[in-house]
Amino acid sequence: MHHANHYYGHSHVLARYCGLDDTDPPRLHGYLQHGWNIGDGLAPDHEYTPGVPSFLWSERTRRRAWSLGRRQGYVVGSPFAYLLAMNPLTDNDQREGTIWYPFHGWEGQHVVGDHDGLMAEIRRTEDGPVTVCLYWQEYRSAKLRQRYESAGFRVICHGYRGGWWKDLDPGFLHRQLAELRRHKRVASNRLCSAVFYGALAGCEPAVYGDPMHLENEKNAFGGQPRILREWAALHGPRVDPATAHRLAVDELGADRLLSPAELRRLLGWPMPASVPDAELTGVLTR
């Protein structure tokens, strides 16, 4: 329905959860929220077709969308929460240090800010090894990458998020989860999906440092000042992990996950051939 449904391998994760081929997820009949959002769940430049449902991460987002006239919102939870549900945390995870996500722009956007100042602050704050995860745009810039590396950070990139059905990366979220599970802390200079993902995946979150800004940044839905006010509890170098986890569960809809049968029906996906009929067909025997 929309190319953004396949960002970060989201639809691939859902296809896997639904028992379908996760290398080639079927067309998803609706718009899937692809990032944490303080608006109606979808990107500001998103083109809406009336009557097409939006599959949102959280109840809070659904309420906001409704208030904005988007009546076709359905809370399904975030793909990351599904991925985590399929790969639950264990006590065997060897966690060390911090994974740091510097605020990044998306395709065509440029971040303006002082990376050196940020690196110094990270050094001052974090006492363990630090992995910096750059967005593919920044990662491609050897100069920027080297700056972080020379500061003693391990620099990684989870991959390309894909777009317009090209260069899709089904492994994006898997790699992100694997990295998060290797770290004790997750941090960023802006509250974003990654921080919530980390909090849900058992990391202690933190949001600190110069939040930087995008060229011509518009404060949609209140922007950064509103995020600071509404989610104040998640800001600072030390954040209460229990509070953060609870908020992550809410924002990522981790308590609102659907059964595969319901999710398939909602997304307009077929029943997998491998599903044993006898097991799942309680209503009607095929």
Place this chain on the structure above:
Amino acid sequence: MTELIGGEMIAWSDLDGTHGPAPAAGPEFGPLLATATGHTLVAGPHAADLIDALRTEQITLLVRGVPDAELLTARYAARPGVTVRCGSLEKLSGTYDTVVALDGLDRLLTTEAADLTWDETLAQLLSVLRPQGRLLLQVANLFGLHRLLALPPTPADTEWAPPDDPTRPTGPDAIRARLSAADVPVLRDYAAYPGALLGGEVLADPALRGFLEATLTAAPAPAQLADPARLIRGALRHNLADALAPAWLFVAGPGPAAPVALIAANASPATAAPSGGSTSATVAAVPPAADRPASAGSAGVGLVAGPVVAAEPASASSTRTGVAAGLLAAADRASAGSAGVGIAGARAEEVRREAGGRWVRGGGVPVPLGHTLEDLLVGAAQRRAVPVVRELLRAWQRSSAAGVPAGQVVVGADGVPHALRAGGKPVEALRRLAATLIAGGDTHLWPSPADEAELTALLAGMTGRELDPRDVPAAARAEPASIRELTIARDRLERELADARAKHEFYERQIANRDHDLKRLRQLNAVLSATVPGKAANTLVGGLKAGRRAVREVVRRSRG
């Protein structure tokens, strides 16, 4: 023998339902009639099974129309204590130990009588009641929910004078006061709904809401402004079930105590047979609601008698419309043996509170306390509480009540669903719920467009079960019967059409983009094919294809 007392109407029948509403009917009255003692007057049109329920030896039947009187005379020819009197109430002489007027006061006077007010008519009726006698009087509520929901009425033949006048009491309190003043104190009064007589104690207990809702909404409703189920549910919730009852029934004067509540066993879900076939066992077929005057002139249960007597399609008598009604149809059915749902099958059961405070019905079956599942589901859907909906659906579909319509399942505080009737297939119960949600406009929770089959499949999905919409069994097309539901359906279709058009445009744009991409790729392909590597590749592919063809040919020949 028919005794013409004066004022009789020669070509008139109240029993056949053609000049006004069907006569008073309903098995729920049976136990009250069985307590009548002494010489009993049955004033006004009453269905045969009500008269049959009287156990007294001496009975006088008062009707206005000569054909009705003749019919009754013929029917009770073999019963010596029955006298049929035909004419207008004010001409009636004698006194009676019990006076039964379940059809109210509006069909006791004839065209030949002076217009009496409601109060004068009551005085006239009370004048034939012996002091210390027992009165069973039903009074239609002119502000009852059936009237609030009625389509604009056409005056019926029986309404040569309007039923309302300033002397008519406007509520049960006023009627009680009026009867007390006449020295006929009210022993008990009921909110009279089709198939149920509900005393104050029953209505006052909020824990019985689910059971009462299931009982009162079990019968299909005739065409009106809105589906009455919603209003009934609201009335119960807001303690207005008595004030908005279609009618009130008063048991006045000394005599045995009256039960706190009576429900028609067959009209209520309580004891329905597993086959689900016998729901209508009361009177006769009643003309379809649209044909019947929904006028203010109807006394007794009036228009709302419809649901009570509305027969299941399977019933032999149910397809009758119009003329054959009342005793005629009842007699037919009696003679038809078990082909129809016989009068004998209709019975009422008492709802009472045991010494320990527990509510039981009939022979001691506990009444489930709580809300109906449908009430809870619709409420949760309206609150957008998806997890609650999901939990309720799961608990229901995992229970033995899975095949019972949600409106006939009561969920207690423990969350356990209790079925009030035998069920069918779970998928049919889910489909019925989907239809209810769609008809009520309560589908905001789910992406649209969701027709019944799709929503059924989604509801099944919410319970974790796999169901393809194409596998949902077809249901008979239910015409939205009421204006509210029609408006909801129209708005929904309008929205769906607008959405479909928008989607169509979106797909058009998508196709145009894809066409553009395809064209570009083909051009690229053509350019690449003309290059040396491209030609080489083509030669290779061509050679491979030729080779495959040759092998196939050999295989075909060797097999042939």
